[in-house]
Each structure stands twice: as C-alpha cells, then as structure tokens.
Amino acid sequence: MTHFPPARFRTAALLLIPLALAACSQSPSTPEGSAVNGGQGRLADGVGAPWVAPATTGTLKAMALSSGDNQLSSQTWTSATNGWGPVELNKSNGESGSGDGRTLTLGGKTYSTGVGVHANSTITYALGGQCSTFASDIGVDDEVGTSGSVVFQVWADGTKLYDSGTMTGSSATKSVSVSVSGKKELKLVVTDAGDGNSYDHGDWANARVTSCAASSTSGDPSGTTYTKLASEYGAFTVSGTQTVRFGADTRWIYKSITNSGTCTSTAFGSDPAVGASKSCFLVTYPSSTPAPTPTPTPTPSGNVTYKGPLVITVGGTYTGNYQSTNPSVPAITVKTTDPVIIENANVKGPGNLISGFKMNLTLRNTKGYGVNPNVSGKAMGRFLNSEDTVNLNVSNNYMEGTGGIYVRNFIGNSGAGQTIKILRNSVKNIDGRLSNGSGGYQNAFVRYQFVQFNSVRGLVNAEIGWNQVINEPGKSALEENINMYQSTGTSASRVKIHDNIIWGAYAINTATDSGYAGGGILLGDGNGSTMSTAGGYFEVYGNTIISTSNQGIGIAGGHDHNVHDNRVLSSGLLPNGQKIAAQNIGIYVWDQQGSKAGGVWVNNTVHDNQIAWMRYSSTGTPSLANTWTPDCVSGSCYNNTTLVNPATLTTESSEYALWQSKASAAGQSIGAK
Missing domain, CATH: 2.160.20 (Pectate Lyase C-like)
Structure with a gap:
C-alpha cells in the first residue's frame, strides 16, 4: 500500500495561534470574478466561468410536485453546477447573469420551457419516489451553429439511466424518456465529451417528470407550527438564530436566520415558487420532540455466517459475507479491471x-x-x-x-x-x-x-x-x-x-x-x-x-x-x-x-x-x-x-x-x- 511522504505531518504550531488573530476579514466586497468577461456574443466561452447554485444557503425541501406532469423549470433543484454562468430556466445558456440567455432552440424548433446549461453541468432534483418518468428533448442549442460537443446523461439514485453519446451542433435533436419510478434523486449531467467546453450549450428542452403524486405539505414533524413573519420583499426579525421558511403552498426553502432577514429569493438563495406570491414563516418544532442522538447501524447479530476471504478475478456482481482473520489478507480482494459491483455484503477483519x-x-x-x-x-x-x-x-x-x-x-x-x-x-x-x-x-x-x-x-x-x-x-x-x-x-x-x-x-x-x-x-x-x-x-x-x-x-x-x-x-x-x-x-x-x-x-x-x-x-x-x-x-x-x-x-x-x-x-x- 502506498503511503504519503513524511512531509504529510503537520506541525502543532497551529495550536498556539493567539486568539487575537482569530478574526476573519469581514470585507463586504465579494471576491473578484473571472477575468473572462464577454457579452452575449461570446458563445465559445471555452476559458470557463464555472458556477455553483447558491442553494445551500437554505435547506431545500423535496420538490413541490403537483399531481400529474411537472416541468422541471418550475421546480427547485437541490444542487446545480454549470460550466459557464448560471443554469438558465426556460432559456438557453447565457453569460454571467441570471436570465440573460436566449429562446431554447433545437433543430429550428423553439421551446417555451426547459433548462439551458453549459458543459460541464450537473443539476440534482429530489424526486422523493413520486414520479414515473423523466422526459426531455436534448441537443446543442442552435445559437452555436454546428459547433459544440456534449454528452447528456440521466442518473437516478446513483445509477446511469441514459447516455446520449457525443452530440454536436449539427446533431439531430434526440428525445429521452426513462423510468424514474421509485427513484428519490434525479441528476441531469452534461459533459464536454472530453474535448473541452467551447460552444457547449446544452438544452434540456421541455424537461419534465410525469405521472407524479402530489407532494405532501411538509417534511416537518407532526406538531410543527408556522408563524408568518413577512410577505415577499418585506423585512423581519427573529430572536437569536431561528429556522425560517420562504415560499408558498407546498414549495418552501428553509434557512437558519440570525436576528433579522429579508423575505426574498436572493436572501434565501433560490425561488421555490416562481410566479407565486410568497411569504416567510417562523418554523417552530414541537418542544416535546427531543434532539435525537446518533444512531448508526448496529453491529450485526451473531447469526451472520462468514465465508473466508474472496478474491475477485472477473467482472460481475458479488454479494455475501466474507471475513479474513489475517491482518495481511483483505476480506475481499479485487484483481480485475473489469467493472465489479459488490452489494448487500458483510465484510469483517x-x-x-x-x-x-x-x-x-x-x-x-x-x-x-x-x-x-x-x-x-x-x-x-x-x-x-x-x-x-x-x-x-x-x-x-x-x-x-x-x-x-x-x-x-x-x-x-x-x-x-x-x-x-x-x-x-x-x-x-x-x-x-x-x-x-x-x-x-x-x-x-x-x-x-x-x-x-x-x-x-x-x-x-x-x-x-x-x-x-x-x-x-x-x-x-x-x-x-x-x-x-x-x-x-x-x-x-x-x-x-x-x-x-x-x-x-x-x-x-x-x-x-x-x-x-x-x-x-x-x-x-x-x-x-x-x-x-x-x-x-x-x-x-x-x-x-x-x-x-x-x-x-x-x-x-x-x-x-x-x-x-x-x-x-x-x-x-x-x-x-x-x-x-x-x-x-x-x-x-x-x-x-x-x-x-x-x-x-x-x-x-x-x-x-x-x-x-x-x-x-x-x-x-x-x-x-x-x-x-x-x-x-x-x-x-x-x-x-x-x-x-x-x-x-x-x-x-x-x-x-x-x-x-x-x-x-x-x-x-x-x-x-
């Protein structure tokens, strides 16, 4: 087993840091952005201006799905990254600002709904096992002509369900429809096909999940109460640090607020209910519910019967219970470059x-x-x-x-x-x-x-x-x-x-x-x-x-x-x-x-x-x-x-x-x- 070099050890000098120095710069200015800054005409954008959604400023609840079919451009993601500028809703990929893209267009056909991205991009949605199918038309947006080369992938619960292969600006539009029945997490990925991301404007046009069950009102425990603090764009105060939710009907973002806040999508990091009139509510969890203590999976009962060590020499799926009693011998050794799946196993040693x-x-x-x-x-x-x-x-x-x-x-x-x-x-x-x-x-x-x-x-x-x-x-x-x-x-x-x-x-x-x-x-x-x-x-x-x-x-x-x-x-x-x-x-x-x-x-x-x-x-x-x-x-x-x-x-x-x-x-x- 290869070990890191001796330089890996870190001095304990950090332990002697004076408290007087323990103060971070609180400059209100943000870090300087990318030196690359072009207008809408900069379609190559190959130098890269990667973007990460600010969704983690709040805790995003599961998607607020209506019964039937739902456009993903009307839903809130749990996380999103994009190779150039923000992920765009109902527009093609634009520049550094939100909403500065163009009409989604594939093969001369325009789309009023969908998601515009730039490789490399990943968008994750919390389906919660509520929908049957994900469907979308996909391709490189017409705005880049015949340029660009991307690969579209659809993942659910860690398993790849679809791969488009390499598509360019000259490729015909493809339609993807995959089952997501019972799946909790949907991930839409666009890669640069391994040749750089110039002109890589990918469209998930008319992206939707179908045959969905309506979301429940809230994932909060029974007995949780909600006190209105402000309507959208209003200011509010709370005592100390409190949990506040922003949104409407069943569509909410939760965020911890200290002392005061504003009831806006900017403050909460995203708009959970586009087009709806939104409000902010103080979330009060039932005091009778004690804070849980960590409860990881317990040690298996004594009825687990282990076999001796396993050596895998060919690809495939392996399960079972394997144990080594020799510190120099692994319970499972993989000696193949073929794809191997180990699942539903117990290993000990x-x-x-x-x-x-x-x-x-x-x-x-x-x-x-x-x-x-x-x-x-x-x-x-x-x-x-x-x-x-x-x-x-x-x-x-x-x-x-x-x-x-x-x-x-x-x-x-x-x-x-x-x-x-x-x-x-x-x-x-x-x-x-x-x-x-x-x-x-x-x-x-x-x-x-x-x-x-x-x-x-x-x-x-x-x-x-x-x-x-x-x-x-x-x-x-x-x-x-x-x-x-x-x-x-x-x-x-x-x-x-x-x-x-x-x-x-x-x-x-x-x-x-x-x-x-x-x-x-x-x-x-x-x-x-x-x-x-x-x-x-x-x-x-x-x-x-x-x-x-x-x-x-x-x-x-x-x-x-x-x-x-x-x-x-x-x-x-x-x-x-x-x-x-x-x-x-x-x-x-x-x-x-x-x-x-x-x-x-x-x-x-x-x-x-x-x-x-x-x-x-x-x-x-x-x-x-x-x-x-x-x-x-x-x-x-x-x-x-x-x-x-x-x-x-x-x-x-x-x-x-x-x-x-x-x-x-x-x-x-x-x-x-």
Whole structure:
C-alpha cells in the first residue's frame, strides 16, 4: 500500500495561534470574478466561468410536485453546477447573469420551457419516489451553429439511466424518456465529451417528470407550527438564530436566520415558487420532540455466517459475507479491471476489508467491521483501499471501527464518465489505534481518515456528499475526517464536498493531549509549491462540522478552493463535560504548504459560513475562536458569521437533528439497509 511522504505531518504550531488573530476579514466586497468577461456574443466561452447554485444557503425541501406532469423549470433543484454562468430556466445558456440567455432552440424548433446549461453541468432534483418518468428533448442549442460537443446523461439514485453519446451542433435533436419510478434523486449531467467546453450549450428542452403524486405539505414533524413573519420583499426579525421558511403552498426553502432577514429569493438563495406570491414563516418544532442522538447501524447479530476471504478475478456482481482473520489478507480482494459491483455484503477483519489496484468498482449497501488485529503495534485496516483508481462509486454503506476509505492516484477516463463518488454512507468510529497485542490498544495511532485522497488529480464530476460520520472519544482515532492530499478537480468541474455531517475528531487522550492536529476537512495538504503537485478545484458547501478539535475546515495550500455555506461548531467539551485540550479554530486559511512562494496560492475563498467554535483559557474562561485567516487575500473571506454564542453540548445535538431533517427533506437515505 502506498503511503504519503513524511512531509504529510503537520506541525502543532497551529495550536498556539493567539486568539487575537482569530478574526476573519469581514470585507463586504465579494471576491473578484473571472477575468473572462464577454457579452452575449461570446458563445465559445471555452476559458470557463464555472458556477455553483447558491442553494445551500437554505435547506431545500423535496420538490413541490403537483399531481400529474411537472416541468422541471418550475421546480427547485437541490444542487446545480454549470460550466459557464448560471443554469438558465426556460432559456438557453447565457453569460454571467441570471436570465440573460436566449429562446431554447433545437433543430429550428423553439421551446417555451426547459433548462439551458453549459458543459460541464450537473443539476440534482429530489424526486422523493413520486414520479414515473423523466422526459426531455436534448441537443446543442442552435445559437452555436454546428459547433459544440456534449454528452447528456440521466442518473437516478446513483445509477446511469441514459447516455446520449457525443452530440454536436449539427446533431439531430434526440428525445429521452426513462423510468424514474421509485427513484428519490434525479441528476441531469452534461459533459464536454472530453474535448473541452467551447460552444457547449446544452438544452434540456421541455424537461419534465410525469405521472407524479402530489407532494405532501411538509417534511416537518407532526406538531410543527408556522408563524408568518413577512410577505415577499418585506423585512423581519427573529430572536437569536431561528429556522425560517420562504415560499408558498407546498414549495418552501428553509434557512437558519440570525436576528433579522429579508423575505426574498436572493436572501434565501433560490425561488421555490416562481410566479407565486410568497411569504416567510417562523418554523417552530414541537418542544416535546427531543434532539435525537446518533444512531448508526448496529453491529450485526451473531447469526451472520462468514465465508473466508474472496478474491475477485472477473467482472460481475458479488454479494455475501466474507471475513479474513489475517491482518495481511483483505476480506475481499479485487484483481480485475473489469467493472465489479459488490452489494448487500458483510465484510469483517483486522486488515483492509476491500482492496485492489486499477478498480472499476461500485460498492453499495455493504457493511464493514474492523477487528483488533491483536498484533502489537498494528492498526486495523481500511474499509476500502483503492490504488491507481479507474472508477469508484461508494454509496449507502456502513462502516464501523475501520480506517475509512483510501484512494491513491486516478487513472480513469473522465470523458467516459469515470470518476469518484462517495455518497450517503454511514460511518462510526474511524479507528487507527495501534493494538497492544492483548485485546486492547496503545496510546498511539495511524493517521487514518474517513476519506483520504492521495495524488488523485483531474477528477470530473466527483463528489463526497451526504455522508454521516460519527467518531466517539475513546473509541476512535483519526487525523482529518476528509483530507485532500495533492488532489484536484478541474477548472470546469470542481470536486464537490457537500452536505456531509462530521461529528467528532479526538485525540486518544482527549482531555490532556493538546498536541492533536486532527479535524474536519482539510484542503491543499501536501506539496503546494507547484501547480503540478498542489491541491485545487474544490467546492466545500452545505456541510455540518461538529466538535473536531484542532479545526473544523482548513485551507493549508493550493488554489481554487471555495468554502461556503457550511455550519461549523463545537462546544469544546466532551460528552462528560471535560474540556477538549486540543480545541483550536473553526475555519483557518493558512498557506502552510508554501503555495504563495510558488505563485500557486490563488482563488481561495471562504464566505457565508456560520461558525461557533468555543475555546477555553487556562482559567476556564470561554471565548469564540471562529476563524484564523492570515493568508486570506483581500476580499476573499467575507460574510462569515457567528452561528450562536455560546455553543453547548445541546447545540451540537440540535445541529445533528437539523441535519437529519435536512437529509430527510432532500430524500437522502443514509447508510446500508
């Protein structure tokens, strides 16, 4: 197994940051945009002005579907990215502004409804299993003539249902109609066909879902009440931080508001009910409903019968229960480059549970359990170890007491849709503790992570999203939960780390070890001095980070990292009330890897995050240590606000409950069945 170099270790100097420096630049100006700026005539736009929808400023409930057929241009997406300017509703792709496109036109036929995009683009909708069919006419818009080359794809619940093949401006219009019966998530993807994205204006014309059941009024628990605060365009105030919804009838966006707000689509990030008269309501959840505690999938009952280790040498679908008792032998080894599906399985052992080189692997609905190797100085292995990766889709799994997911080097064909997706997994106790050889553990650990990318570069349409990661003090030991070491997306397709909940990253001796350097999410780790090695092109949004000690989110080097609309908080306390000795900073921006010296430190932005990171002095006095941003370029760190003061253990539990409601409303089913 290839390991990262010694430079991977980070000094504990961050632990000594003076509180006086823990204040982010609150400049009201936004970061400078792309240097490319053309009028409507700029149809080539090949340099790229990638766009990400601001939907994560609010919690989007499932689609407000009417009974029968529904146009997608009248619905609210859960997330959207676009290769140039915003995704356009009922227009072709335009420039940097919303609504500046033209009439959707394919093969001389005009369309009054549909969605106009620019490769590379992904739009995700929460169907909630309510519709039967997705249908659309597709093609490259007539406005680019015979230019452009794209591929249209339709995905549902992580499975590709349709692929158009390469279409150009001279291709005839195609019509797609696929069954989405029972599907919870619909994803519309347009790629650049692997040859760059000049002129790549794709139209989802007359895009619709049919034979739908009407949406229920709300995904809120029974007993929730709603108090009107303001009509559309009005201002309102709330006491402290409260949940407010904006919309009409069954179409709502939910957002946490502190002190005051305005009842507009701009403030809430999207218009959930186009054409309707909208209002804002205070959402009050029933006080009799206690905040739930984390309840990951339990350890399987003793009636699971395991076979010995499995070695896969040909492609296909595999299921069953497999166990290794040898730390050097994985429970499942993949020794083929053919597509392999592992599903509905249980895997168990003291070493790597699933491992292979050059894998094209789909891993779903599988439960993995680490076992103490009982070899002094040896740690349990990874849940998944992937070297020289071709393609990974790791979704709806459960892992407990393992070293998480390790991915080194990407050798796949992005043009063919090969990428890495880690979605909707439930994780309990990433554990790198070294065995003492007698059934217990030493006070030392291997630097494990929930997800470690090592020199995984040039990914397209990659994402790590909607995962639930819970690490308990005394039962886990890890470095960052997510670490992107010398890894990149592309300028047109950033790697998305979104909507995860990460609760916990602790030293082995949490109450006394002040030198622990683990945390939540770390970007730009590794050699950041050159473009060929530095990390870059990541979008980190919508995540909830709770109690991860040294840092919630950090940018330590590299370029083109955008961290926004995350909720980052910690009471600074263990569940028993003891203080966390390594408690430090909520979000930091610090060029630890020397990127500025190499001219690589560019386009790193941190904005619109809500943070409440408690830290205690030697006398026990609490204070907020929300941000430390010594290397924020002017105007690149802004609108980062205090979520609550003080943050308490109750606050942490409430945030977990809020994330659960968010996931349910978005139709996300977390973990293995």
